[in-house]
Amino acid sequence: MLQKLFSLVDQTSVPDNPDALSNHEVLQVGQLIAMYLKDKVQQWLYKSRELLNEEISKQSGKFDFGNVKDIKNLLDKNPARQIGTAIENLLKTGRLATQSGLDLQQKAGFAVQGDRLNFLRFLSTFRAVHRGSAFAGARTTSVRKLLPEAWGFLCPVHTPDGEPCGLLNHLTCTCRITSYFNAQGVIKDFFKMRLSIIDILVRLGMKPSLPKLVQAGPPEVLSVLLDGRVIGSISTCEVEKVVCHLRRLKLSASTVIPDDLEVGYVPLSFGGTYPGLFLFTTPSRFIRPVRNISISPGDSNDMELIGPFEQVYMEIRCPDGGDGGRGSLPATHEEIHPTGILSVVANLTPWSNHNQSPRNMYQCQMAKQTMGFSSQAIKFRTDQKAYHLQTPQSPLVRTKTYSKYCVDEYPSGTNAIVAVLAYTGYDMEDAMILNKSSVERGMCHANIYQTETIDLTEEGSRSDRSQKEFKRSSLDRSADSLIDVDGLPYIGQIIRPNEPYCSTYNKVKNDFHKPKLKGSELAVVDYVAIDGKNKKELQKVNIRLRRPRNPIIGDKFSSRHGQKGVCSRLWPDIDMPFSENTGMRPDLIINPHAFPSRMTIAMLLESMAAKGGSLHGKFVDATPFENYNKKAGEGNECRTELVDELGSMLTARGFQRHGREVMYSGVYGMELTFEIFIGPVYYQRLRHMVSDKFQVRSTGTVDQVTRQPIKGRKRGGGIRFGEMERDAMLAHGAAYLLHDRLHKSSDYHIADVCSLCGSILSTTIIEPHKPMMQKIGGLPPPRAPKKAFCHACKSSKGMETVAMPYVFRYLAAELAAMNIKMTLELSNAVEEY
Amino acid sequence: MNAPDRYERFVVPEGVKKVSYERDTKIINAATFTIEREDHTVGNILRMQLHQDPNVLFAGYKLPHPLQYKIIVRVSFLCPLVHAIEIHTTSQSSPTQAYNQAINDLDKELDCLKSAFEMLVMFVGGDGEVYKQLLIQAQGTMLVPVQSWKNQRLSVCLGYGLWLTSEL
C-alpha cells in the first residue's frame, strides 16, 4: 500500500478511478440484512447488558443471576421481538434505522417493489444494480458515465433516461454475481481456498511474505495480493506464467481453485495503474463467462468466468471481428456472442444493432410498461393491480434470447399489419390510426384486474372490532341484484360506477355500509377470495374486479424500437387503404415522419422480415450482430446484406423486394400514387391509457380557503393554468381569455371596498336579507344598493363594489394578521367590469 | 366513457330527414344536399355519376368530419355524419333533377349488373363441368367465350360490363 502511495507521488502510477466498475462490488440483499441483523442484535445485547448492570447496581438483592426466571423477566423489558420488527420494517419501507449507518452512504431506498406489471419488468428488477441514491443528488455526472470497464457486465442500453440515468444499471444477460455458495449450493470454504491458492503460488515461485516481508517492489518483483491481503511477491518475469497456470487451474474442475477466481494481473507500466497480481475469491463480485481460447480447444470446459478487474488487462476477442485489449498481443479469450453486452430486456429488441442507440434505450423502458401476461396464475392471484392482454401473439421476428428465456410464456404484444403512410392526417406527430375492425376482432384487447381488500378488523375504531360482518340488508333491497345474501357480490356481475360491490353490517351501530365503485368506468366482479384466517367469522375478503380496457382513442402503443404513439382514431376498415393483390387492409397506420430523424432501421427490417416470415410460414431470427458473426465465420466471402436476404424472401413469394405494395384508397378506390411500405410489426400495448388519465371539469369543487378550483384528477379538479400559460396568453395579447381563465372561471369575487379608508376587510353588509350568493355567484350582481357599511369609518358612504379574485381578499386578511394594512385606492378611470 | 353508441354511425335519429336539400343563395342553380348517415360509399358513386351528366357543371362531396356525430350529440343541432353534396348545374336542368337522375341511372346500372351477375351465377353454378358444357352451348349466343392469355383460362362476356374469368 505504501509502495503504491509512493509510486503515485512519483507519478509512476495513476490513481484508481472510484467510479470504474473494476473497483466495484455489489451490495446484496443477504449482506444488507445480515449487517442490519448484526447491528440490531448488537444493539439488543448492549441494551440487555445495560439493563442487567442497572439491576445489579441497584443492589436490591432480589436479583439472582442464577435464576433463569429473573433474567427472563428482566429481558422481557427489552423484547427480542423488536429485532424481527426492525427487519420487517426494513423490508417494508427500505429504511435503515441504525445509529452507525452501517458504513452505507444512504439510509433509505433499500427496498424496491417487485412490480409484476409484466414479466420483463419483474425480471429486470432482480437484475438491476443501483449506484446508490447518494449519487443521485450529486452534481457531477462522472458517476453516471458509461466506462469501458463495465463492458460485458452492465448493459449500456438498459438504463433509464432522465434522473436515474447511469445510476440504475442492469446486469448483462451473461453477467452473474459471485456468491457464498458454489454451483452445488454448498457454502464455500474460503479459508481452505485461500490456503491452497497460496500453496500453489508458492510452488510456482512466489516468495511468501509471511515469515519475512520482502523489501523489494516493482519493477523487479510484483506483490501478490489475495482478497486485498499481501501474500507475497513474485518476480516480474515469472508472473505471466503463473497467471496462465492459475487460469488453467480455474477451468479444471478437480482443483480447489474456484472457477470464479479473479486473476487480476496488472502488468508493469510506467505511468499506468500500479502493477501487481491481484487475486479475488470473495463473493458479490461481478463475473461473466468468456471462452478461453489459449488452452487446447479439445478441453471440454473452456468457459472461463472473468471479473471486471481482470478483464481490463486481458486480450478478449469479439467474434464480430473487433479485438479488445491491446491489439498488439494475440487474443487469449473470446466473447461467446456479441449480444453478451446487452441485458435480457435489451436483447429482445430485434436487430438492435441497426437502431440508433437511444431508441433501444426507450424500448428497454417501454418493454417494462407493456401489458401482457403478468403471471401465469393470474386467475388465482390477488395483486393490487394487474394488467392483462387478452389476445397476445408471439412475435414473428425474434431474437435468440427470446426463445432462450421463453418469453413466449409471457407474451406482450400483437403482430399488427403496419402501413407506413400519411393517411387522413390523423397519424401526425406520432399518432397512429388503428383499424376499427381489427380492434373489434380482438386486437390488443386487455383487462385490468384490480383487487379491493375489505378487512373488517382493520376498519373503524378498535371498540367495535369484530362487531362487523358481511351481510346484506333485508330491508333495503336496492342492491339485491348486485349483492348476494352473504354480503358479497355475485361473480361475473357487472358493476357500474357508484354502485355497491359488497355490504357489511355493523352489529353495534346496526347499520349497513356498502362501499361503492369509484371511477367512471364499469367493472366486473372477477373473483372473490375469502380470507379465513380466523375461523370464527368471515372478516376479510379480497374482491377482484376486472375492468375491460379495449383500445380506444388516446391509448398508447409502441413497436419494439422505441416508436411509441397514441391511437388517434379507430378508422373504419372500409376507409383504410387496401392492398391490390392481397386485399389486405392495415391494422395500424403510422406516419413516415417517424423514421428519418429516429433512424430505427430495425423496425423497417422487422416489417420486411415478418412479412417474409409469414409468407414462408416461419419465424425469423433477428439476433443483433448475427450477420457480423456470419461474415467472420465465412471469411468475407458472402457479404450479403440483411436487406437483400429479406428482400429475396419476399420476391420468392411474389412480393416486391423492398416490402412495398401498391395500395388503393379505400375511400375512392383509386390507386395511391406511391407504393406503400407495409408489413407486420410486433406492437406492444403500453399501460398508459386515457381512461386512467383524462381530466375534465366545467365547474366543481373549490378550495375552502382560496375559492379556487381544487387540483387532482380523482377529486374532479381542474388543470392548473400556471404562470407560463399566463405568459403565453399575454404574449398573444389574449387579454379577455386571460381574464376569463384566471378570474371569471376561477375565484371570481365581488368585494365591497370602502373608498374612504381603502379597506376591504372592515366592510360588512348590514341588510340580513342581502343574498350571500351574490358574492359567490358567477355573475356580478346588479349594482348593489349601498347597504354595505364600513366599520372603520362608521359610515356607508363611499362604498364601492370591486370585482377581484377571492385570493386577494384572503391576502388582505393574511396581511392584516401580520399587522399590515392594505388599502385600495379606487378611481373611476376604468369602469367596473 | 362518453363514446357514442355504435349505431350512431348508421341509424338516422328520429325526426331527422335522411336527405335534406338547400338551395344556394349566391349561385344560381346550385344546391346542397345533406345526406344523413351515409359515407363515401354513396357519396363517391353519386359524384361520379353526376360527372357523367353533361348538364352538371360541378359536383363534389365531403365528409365534414369523421367525428361529426360526436359533436352533434353535444350540440343537438345538426346530425351526425353529415354528407353534403354540392351540385352546380347549367341552366338547363335543376340540381334536384340532376341529383335524382343520377340516382336513377345508378339504379339502372345496378339492375343491369345484377341481372348479368345472376346469369353468371346461374351458368356457373359453382361447378366447372356445367360451365364447360354451357360454354359450348353458348357459342353464338350473347355469351362470347374469349380465349385468354393462358390456354386454361377462359373469359366470358356476360352482357353488361361483366366478364367472367374462370379456370377450367
Added chain:
Amino acid sequence: MRDDYLKFELRDTDASMANALRRVMIAEVPTVAIDLVEIEVNSSVLNDEFIAHRLGLIPLTSERAMAMRFSRDCDACDGDGQCEHCSVEFHLRARCVGDQTLDVTSKDLLSSDHTVVPVDFSDSPAGDDNRGIIIVKLRKGQELRLRAIARKGIGKDHAKWSPAATVTFMYEPEIHINEDMMETLTPEQKKEWVESSPTKVFDIDPNTHQSEVVFSVAHLPDKTFGKKFPRSYRLELIVVVVVDPEAYTYDDEVIKKAEAMGKPGLVEIYPKEDSFIFTVESTGAIKASQLVLNAIEVLKAKLDAVRLAEDAVDADDFGELGAHMRGG
C-alpha cells in the same frame, strides 16, 4: 369460383362503382352474428367478455339475413330483440368430466333455427378431426353454460357482422412489350428480365424453337484461340410473352429492371381505367356469389333511400325562385 371465393372481371364502369361495391360488401351486407350472451356458468380460464367476444366472431350461415329484420326495427317484439323475426337463440352447455382437455367448439352451439348455424368448414381438406372453431378449452371440472342471441347486423356496426374476409379489385393491366427492343437483348438478359418480376407475369414462350448451330472448329488447332473455345453453341430465339397480366402487381419492377438494363421503354404497362379484376372471399356466412348480389341489392336500397322526396323536387320546380333562376 368456390362457395367462399370468387374472381370476376368488371368492365365498362369506373372506380367509384367498383369501390362502392367493395365497401358495401365489407361493411353493409347484413349477416347474423351472436350479439347478446347470457352466461349462466363460466368456470373456464377465459373471462365472460372474452368468451362473448369469441362467440360473436363465429360466422353463422346467414342466407336468411337479408330477409330478417334488424332487432331495433322489429315490430313483433318490443325492441328487446328476441323474436324469430329478428333473432336466433343458441345454447351451449359443456362440462369437462374426463382427464383430457375438452375443446368447446362452434359445433357445441345448438341453434334454435336450422338455417342459422355456425359455419361448417368440415368439408374443407383440413382433416376428419375438424371440430369447428374452438371457443374455449376446459379442464376437468370446468364448465361453461350460456345462452346466446344472434341478431342481424352490418359490418359497419361491428366487424363480426362483416361477411367478407377480403374484397379487393385491381385495374386490369395492359402490357405492351416492345418487341424490337426485346430482340436486342441477349437470351440471358431476357431471362434475367423475366425473372425480375416477383410475380410470374412474363415468361419465355415454351414454343420458341431453338436451333443449334455447330461451328466446325475441329480443323483448327486449339492454340489458335488461345483458350478453350466452345465447340458448339446454341442460338436461341427466345420470345418473351405475357403469360398472366393479372399477376402483375403494379410494382414497376420490370420497368425499373429495363431501365437498369439501359432499355427504357422495353415494356409499357397501363392500367385500364374501366376494367377491374375483382376478388371476393367470404367468411362463409354467405356464399361469395350471393355476397355480390346482396351487395348490389343493398347498394340499390341505399341509393333509393337517398333519393330526394318528390315533394322536394316539386317544390323546387315550381318554386318562384326556381322559375326566376331558370328564367335568368
